Amino acid sequence: MAGTGDSEPGEVEPGETGFWAPGDQILWRYRGNGPRSPGRAHSPVHICRPVTVVQDTAELLAVWMAPGTECVKPVLADGTNVHAEPLATRYTAPRTTARSTWFGTGVLKLARPGEPWSVWLFWDRGWSFRNWYVNLEEPRTRWAGGIDSEDHFLDIAVSPDRSWRWLDEDEFAQAQRVGLMDRDTARRVREAGRAAVRVIDAWGAPFRDGWENWRPDPRWRVPALPDDWDRTPSHMPS
Secondary structure (H helix, E strand, C coil): CCCCCCCCCCCCCCCCCCCCCCCCEEEEEEECCCCCCCCCCCCCEEEEEEEEEEEECCCCEEEEECCCCEEEEEEECCCCEHHHCCHHHCCCCCEEEEEEECCCCCEEEEECCCCCEEEEEEEEHHHEEEEEEEEEECCCEEECCEEEEEEEEEEEEECCCCCEEEECHHHHHHHHHCCCCCHHHHHHHHHHHHHHHHHHHHCCCCHHHCHHHCCCCCCCCCCCCCCCCCCCCCCCCC
């Protein structure tokens, strides 16, 4: 039942309103990049993060990824961290997925329906706010157990003083060189980034909304990673 906060991630369906309730546990997933396999509408999921719903409305989905959460991430075939591979072969070397624990202070993720990015908030120890992080990505699709998207490599860091800078432009360029992103998609991603910068410069939502002062409910349990974290969604709620 939605709204109890007691279901395992991937088992909570939105309530009668079509929205999850605060405390519900869902999955925030990313599909792999690149050409689709024959007969598949989407690439397999290669990133999965169990999260707790903070707010879910027609305007905003906010979720909390707690410290100590077990997640799934892509790794090289031998288990090595992807970023240990030189950039020239980072996206062509054989990969698999591995379970890992999210260390650190947790992440608050904010996403507005249809927007091609999400905004993440990071803190240092003692709840000292560090920065916002704009993750450029495919607009998220909702399913009974969570949301799915596809990462677009390019990101933006936003400091508390409202200054900003592009991140991972080298990976964005390399993804295009090896065919993980075509020219039209790259153009759309760059324009999405410029649109996000306009929001930052105007200090629009969600930057102006005080989320850096938010704190998680101490009664929330750390969500568990289900065994079928990569399953195909059974239905897509409207």
